Amino acid sequence: MRFFKKVVAASLTSIILLSTTIMANAETSQLHNSEAQLQENAKLIEQKQAEKESLLTEVNNLQSELQTLENDISNNKKEMTNIEQKISEIKQIIEQKKEEIVVLEDKVLARKGVMEERLVSLQHNDKASLVIEILVNSENLTELVQRATAVTTILNADKSLLEQQQSDLKKIEEEKAAIDQQEQLLQEQYATLASNHALLEGNMQKRQAILTTVQEKYNSVVSAIKLAEEENAAIQARINEAQARLAKEQQEAAARATAITQHAEAQQPAPNTAATNNSNGTKANTNSNTNSNTSSGKELYVSATAYSHESSATGLTATGINVRQNPNMKLIAVDPSVIPLGSRVWVEGYGEAIAGDTGGAIKGHKIDVLMPSTAACIAWGRKTVKIVILD
Structure with a gap:
């Protein structure tokens, strides 16, 4: 009987352990699947992290380029402002020169009248005859010297007047040409700066568009990483729960098996009252x-x-x-x-x-x-x- 109880206890223990093993295998399979998914997510996160770093580098480069373009645009605007100021100053100088030219033109015009009178006088009187007449009509030597000096002065004055007239006319033309040239040069510089400004603004807009696209990709990758990390956390929580549940089930199964074994061993075998009256023949066999x-x-x-x-x-x-x-x-x-x-x-x-x-x-x-x-x-x-x- 004791042996029989041990066999029964062993059978119950085996059944409990078998069922626990089957459940443990199911839990283990689930754990393996969760761990595989965890590893797959870890690889995905690693790939996304690399993509994130690459995009971040690209964003930083684009921001650096944009900063450079902003500096170039700022410098270009300063140059354009300087050119505009110079053009304004040149225009003021031009107005001043125009006034000076008007004064010179008035002087030239005034000399022109005097010179025309002199020319008319010379046309009616030969210069040599005029000089001789002035000298002959002198009453004494002193008057002769004075008249000769006056004639020389007059002749020199006519020459100086003519030379000044020619110099002023030349100066007017030169100043006009210089002003026109300087104004044209400044206008060309301003046009070049304006063209550069438009080009810089265009590049700025293109870089801004590229930066927006890259930032959108970066934000998408960051969101994907966050989702993967949250999923990993959920998977890890399920793994921890499954491991705790498996450990608890194994402990409970072991405790039940121990309890059954101890209970079987603690029970005393009951006396086996077998049929002893063999003289009753068939009746005894049936009762047994x-x-x-x-x-x-x-x-x-x-x-x-x-x-x-x-x-x-x-x-x-x-x-x-x-x-x-x-x-x-x-x-x-x-x-x-x-x-x-x-x-x-x-x-x-x-x-x-x-x-x-x-x-x-x-x-x-x-x-x-x-x-x-x-x-x-x-x-x-x-x-x-x-x-x-x-x-």
Whole structure:
């Protein structure tokens, strides 16, 4: 009997460990899948990080180019402002020169009148005859000298007047040409600066458009990294939960197996009252077959119903036995205060079973016998049966 109890305890322990192993394998498979997804996300994050760094470098380069363009535009504007100021100054000088030219033109015009009178006089009188006439009409030597000096002065004045007239006319033309040239040069410089400014502004707009596109890509990559990291955190949380659940299930299974083994070892074997009256012949043999399972242990009468793995939410019993994997197992649900869990129990009309489960409706002298299907449960119905707690 002790050996038999050890075998039963070992069988129960094996069943518990087997069901735990199957569950552990399922949890382990889920863990492996989660870890694989975690690694895949880690690779994705690494790729996105590299792309992020590349885009960040591109953004920085574009911003540097934009800063350079802004500086160039600013400098170009300053040069244009300087040129505009110079053009304004030149225009003022031009106005001043125009006034000076008007004065010179008036002087030239005035000299022109005097020179015309002199020319008319010379046309009517030969210059040499005029000089001789002036000298001959002198009354004395002193007057002669004075008149000769006056004639020389007049002739020199005419010459100087002519030279000044020619010089002023030349100066007017030169100043006009210089002013026109300087104004044209400044206008050309301003046009060049304006063209450069338009070119710089165009480059600025292009760089701004490129920068906007790159920044959008950068923001998209940052969002993708954030989503991947959040998904990784969720996966890691599921992994941690699965690992904790697996460890707890393994501990509970080990505790149940230990409890069953200890309970089986603690029970004392009941005396086996075998049939000893061989003189009764056929009657003795019949009684021995009938009472072989009921000749020892505590006898009770209970109300018996049935259940199957099909109605079980998890398929696991209170002692951790997986009835979905063992639908034909002889097992009953009991009230532990009446029938100890782990006990071997003989049930009238059902046979020897293991008290391996409990139930919310199983209170007092009630049991639930495990059937392989719902149809078998219906066929069993509700019965009042005799049971014997064997150990």
